[in-house]
Amino acid sequence: MGLRNEVVCEKRTYSKEFQSHTHEYGQFLFPLEGSLDIQTEQQRLHLNADYCFYLPPHFKHVYRSNVRNEFLILDMPYTFVTNALEIMYIPLDEQWKSIRYLLLEEASHREQNSSGIRDLTGYVSHQLRKSGSPSIEYIHHHYKEAITLDTLAAMEHYHPVYYSAWFKRKTGKSPSVYINQLRLDEAKQMLGTTSWSMTTISQELGFENSSSFTRWFVKNEGNTPKQYRIIQKG
Template structure:
């Protein structure tokens, strides 16, 4: 990218030797063929066709590819980025795959820069609202025991750094975030169903109704049965 005020979308390939740099712009990498090894201070990622990856400006990283490869690269001027962004490792779901397709079409035509800018704005907006894979995992598994190491591994972070990254992302520690999800579901089940406390405790992954009741009291200050009675009149 010649200027930090530009947006560039093009196909690139990478060599087998590790190279190290940072850039003054944000960069999205979409695999088309092969994989790319990316190393940052806290992450080691093998970026393959199942994921895409965002690198924020001025972010030191090493990279190489040991196989035949091709990537669609979107270099994003800082004027289109939020003030504070972090690296994002994202599953290439249907929406991101559709975005990649549209970017490929823009890269082929390379005629209307305004269309590419509009698409880039959409990408950066989606970047802000997308859930990283580990947070997605929490929302799908919060009723089960979740280890910090498991979440860190999903993001390819060191566990110590993952906690700091998570708090920056959500404003909460992983433990509190998970507990709040369980409590929200607990309130719903206590008020919105006629399930017994034993069934609710089993649904939420507690060993028994006693442990569920103790946890609920510690969170709400009253027992789940009293909470039900008060809210259901």
């Protein structure tokens, strides 16, 4: 399918037959009823009432639905999506439900390319740029725990090998390096601002004991935790 210069916001249904195409505009899917199976080269997912989905330009995808379904589709011209070029599988929280409601209202009562529709499309694009990755948010809440690559990849519906490449493009680091840096930053914060013992800090950071914490800290920082604390409190 070709270039789309105007915003299109409308309800669509999908058949049981597999269909495949690509397009040069972004597409946002809001579930209204039923579900949709979508597959790209990197992902395979089941879009249901709990999530909405953004598909950037130029991503070939295969899709079908085995159940009665209806979706609100927002086709977004390239000018709206130049900074939103990643596939996004987003929980349909209250904010996105409100956006869906407003789009439904605009689509029902006004012309497709009205200023209201375009303004809402601009807002959707803004929210997409702000939307965080579920796996990265999970890391920031659980970096003190053991986290597997498979767990993170599953959150983004990626194969683990592709997820590692995607993560590095997004953050500039591998998942393990990213997690390690968060733990190191937290360790430095604790050492520099508290009088907690090495045992307490090691437990807070998820290490088995203070010895393993000390070895890890020396490997990453070059000093022991006690030496780092002395330098910081100098």
